[in-house]
Amino acid sequence: MTATILDGKAFAARLRQRIAGDVERLRADGITPGLAVVLVGEDPASAVYVRNKGRQTREVGMKSVEHRLDAGVAQDALLTLIGELNADASIHGILVQLPLPGHIDSAAVLDAIDPAKDVDGFHVLNVGRLATGQKAMVPCTPLGCLMMLRDHHGSLSGMEAVVVGRSNIVGKPMAQLLLGDDCTVTVAHSRTRDLTGVVRRADIVVAAVGRPGMVQGDWIKPGATVIDVGINRVDAGEGKTRLVGDVDFDGAVRVAGAITPVPGGVGPMTIACLLANTLTACCRAHGLPEPEGLTP
Template structure:
């Protein structure tokens, strides 16, 4: 159906993100403290610097306190762990986010494991992962939780649906599988090495693609009427001197087959930052003594 007329409903990220941010602000307003997040950035990678600047700006817009710790590229593992330990012990800091990737000489997994799970607003600590897979309340990885919030905003059914995830990373695919299972979906996890990938994806009521390959999913790989969530962001070089453009893991012509589809950009991306803000507020609620919450519930939704 290449070149077919677009019929899919567009699941735009900004309206869903605005709804999630409004709910985060409402929860923050019930707390006797101002939720605070500390960002750690190591080195001078322009992309990391831009990402942290954008997240800190969003926190300020929401009325949260944000602190950026910019460390030199030659920071040692011990010094990085020492800073994380200081932030863990600071009662005025409710969330700690380590911006990835780190310089090659640093062990990201070791550093992430040093973060207090109560302050793990990125949801990447092994304790956070364990709580997720046990179906217990906890802080969830931002992009998978953002996907769930987007589905909820647009009233896309999850319970009883067959969800196929293309991608098995610890950042998106694996935790998203857990969230969908907790929401009573039947879940299949596939990836680029899955034999006859199209035969798997065509069975999906809900197809979520986070494989990191531009236009991996083509129209013939999608069941007509399925909901398709494109998590991929790929930079494609322009032709004849044109600027590079961003595109997803799903071919645009899938819009002629799917019942609903997220755009790239402007789909899942805004949800990731919004969920980070919600995680920060929820972490602050969890760390605020119950008798000081003015009736606020600090429970982290499943």
């Protein structure tokens, strides 16, 4: 058996195209969704990520605003900026790029964002709403995973899912989303007893632990769907590096029914879902019907 490759790059392109069409219709009515991204410091990886977000935001016709602050900025100054963005009716989504410098309390900053504009889905109110099945802003990476699973399977009802990883950013919200789609969900992690056995019974495996190749090919149930969230840079010899996931792709692809590659799987979906969340937030702010399929 050779697994079907779930092409996140192609899926994200189709999603952005759909969002662009929705934005065009909103603009025809005088409404332009706006996304503000705040970058503190000069971390090279974060700077590239922010630049890509801005480019893709503009490409779908949204308003893109970037605030780049010095690494030594005072926390109060950052909170003041967030307050101004909260009050700006032309901004529907606010994202503060993580990680923040050590002198800034990340939790305080994230909680200062208006939950209705929290397009990262990290505000404690959105976390609680998701956990209790209420309307929430959903973290982008888990939302992208759910979209790909629904696209591949249709209904997920009754499937057994194992999420390997318990982070607040991916593992926990992913489990909540799968529960919402009527899966039987197990959250596993590095301390799970018989992790191999737990993974082997899953129809759906979502790996999000940040350890290259941790989930081995022979852990996968034949025909299972594998969503690899991991993005790890490893030594490729001769001074070069390469990106790999949390799953041993070469082993798993021979057993799984479907699998996401790294790179080109879940990664491209994250920014696309950020745009989807911004569109959703804009529609909610204006009392308009939400586009179908962009929220759980």
